[in-house]
Amino acid sequence: MKQQQVLIQMTIRAWDGEVAKADQYIFDLPDEKWYSEVSPGRNRAIYLIGHLTASNDSLFEILGVGQRLYPELEAAFIRNPDRSGLDMPDPGIIKTHWFKVHEGLRYSFLTISDEEWFGRHMAMTDEDFAMEPMRNKLNVLMSRTRHLAYHLGQLKLIQ
């Protein structure tokens, strides 16, 4: 296997691993716990799961493989903090959205060629990319994988 492919596989495998942990967590979380805080006065599980769903949903556009599925999540889960007073979907709906987003992303990764993974992501210009070739699509996926790990660490505190 070429090193380029090894690298792509490593990165996708890491993503899959964190998503699988989150899948299990979300699947197992009883409905009433969605409204628990990860620590007193801090975000509730529903906000963090909605935040991760909305944040990862934006990957379709950043990676250039499609459009966001649920742009309506952005207001309550990205642009505003928890308890903003904005409506949030029920846990059952967010759960379905979570699985649809990650199933769609997993499928869309198959359409990205090895060369494209090393190409610029859609939120930067060709000029910037020429100066900073690290800021490619693969790097975006790595960064989102860490973002997922960061919030999973918090979600795991709910008992």
Add this chain to the structure above:
Amino acid sequence: MKQQQVLIQMTIRAWDGEVAKADQYIFDLPDEKWYSEVSPGRNRAIYLIGHLTASNDSLFEILGVGQRLYPELEAAFIRNPDRSGLDMPDPGIIKTHWFKVHEGLRYSFLTISDEEWFGRHMAMTDEDFAMEPMRNKLNVLMSRTRHLAYHLGQLKLIQ
């Protein structure tokens, strides 16, 4: 820049980014907060910072660039949970250890060649590596970077 080098730079840059966030966090944390729990009944900051220090200290050996600096941390921070009754160093000592470990690692990365980053890590055999070339040194660093992000997410909950 070759794609191989781009990938190595991406991975080291991600590591540096998470370590820099942790440096700042540890530097800013007042001594008395080291004994706060991240959530009621959960790990205390001192345990998580000691755990990350000991865990990252083991990278010298896993990456094949040297020996652990503080093997004595393993009992209280890796092999046992928080409040095991084992002695823990004071926050000031752990802080110094943290900075020494990460300064040493950063320096040792410079001695790893591009080819070596794609070689097997020291905790696996040549035979296993032939079947799973993703399990290289770079992958170990990526995985430790996510581990760091995971616990930083928890540490950030201390107020």
